[in-house]
Amino acid sequence: MNLDGAAVLVTGASSGIGAALVPKLAARGAVVGLVARRADRLEAVLAECREHTPGSRMWTADLANPARVEEVALAAWDAFGGLDCLVNNAGIPARVPVTELTPERVAHVMDVNFHAPVRMSLALLARMLDRGRGEIVNVSSLGGRLGIAHEAAYCASKFALCGWSEAMAIDLAGTPLVVKLVLPGPIETEIWDQPGNAPALYDGPLVPATDCADAIVAAITTEGFEFYTPEEGPFGSQRDVVIGKTQDPDSFLALMADLARDAD
Numbered sequence: 260m261n262l263d264g265a266a267v268l269v270t271g272a273s274s275g276i277g278a279a280l281v282p283k284l285a286a287r288g289a290v291v292g293l294v295a296r297r298a299d300r301l302e303a304v305l306a307e308c309r310e311h312t313p314g315s316r317m318w319t320a321d322l323a324n325p326a327r328v329e330e331v332a333l334a335a336w337d338a339f340g341g342l343d344c345l346v347n348n349a350g351i352p353a354r355v356p357v358t359e360l361t362p363e364r365v366a367h368v369m370d371v372n373f374h375a376p377v378r379m380s381l382a383l384l385a386r387m388l389d390r391g392r393g394e395i396v397n398v399s400s401l402g403g404r405l406g407i408a409h410e411a412a413y414c415a416s417k418f419a420l421c422g423w424s425e426a427m428a429i430d431l432a433g434t435p436l437v438v439k440l441v442l443p444g445p446i447e448t449e450i451w452d453q454p455g456n457a458p459a460l461y462d463g464p465l466v467p468a469t470d471c472a473d474a475i476v477a478a479i480t481t482e483g484f485e486f487y488t489p490e491e492g493p494f495g496s497q498r499d500v501v502i503g504k505t506q507d508p509d510s511f512l513a514l515m516a517d518l519a520r521d522a523d
Contacts, residue, residue, distance in 0.1 A: 264290075272291075316335070316338055356457070405511075444489055466489050474488035
């Protein structure tokens with residue numbers, strides 16, 4: 260799609276990948292809707308966007324609140340007279356050994372990382388179809404293709420988002436709507452250092468959020484369904500790592516368990 264003149268709604272826009280992404284979209288001519296919980300941070304990012312597209316707007320929302328998710332989606336549609344693209348980017352971590360997880364914490368992670376993208380997409384789906392165009396970009400994670408030690412809840416939410424995206428793309432084949440799936444690897448964001456989370460087992464290099472934002476812009480504007488960012492990670496091609504895991508899951512699980520024991 261052509262971003263010049265497009266209206267794009269981005270969740271998780273107050274920091275990290277989202278905060279790096281929305282000014283890039285605005286610089287390409289898109290009017291951007293920013294969604295996140297922290298109004299002060301959103302205002303700072305919005306000011307950057309308005310340097311390029313003064314019509315950009317923001318909505319503060321806790322995406323764990325189902326009613327608020329749908330309310331924001333429809334408010335943005337009405338404010339911009341339609342949306343050309345929805346980027347479901349918001350996400351929270353849950354780095355806790357599975358033996359210490361509670362059903363309530365798992366449900367909260369699923370609400371933000373999976374149910375919110377689903378609800379926001381469904382709120383806009385019929386309107387996009389009636390309008391005859393639209394693109395939905397779901398930002399999952401390499402942890403949506405690979406199990407990670409101490410991240411059962413997070414991986415569950417991101418695996419679910421991958422499966423939802425694939426089936427959604429299949430169901431919408433032949434319609435004017437396009438679905439994209441972005442799988443970030445180790446990106447430099449606040450997700451690595453959050454209260455109530457164990458230290459990450461991964462201690463390798465982190466990719467700047469701006470690089471990931473560039474990859475999302477490329478995903479929006481080019482052909483294809485699945486996009487890894489970065490394409491090359493600490494263990495080589497991210498796609499090849501996922502393929503290798505699916506070909507020999509027992510070896511993958513044994514390797515990951517050994518790494519987790521060594522780290523602990």
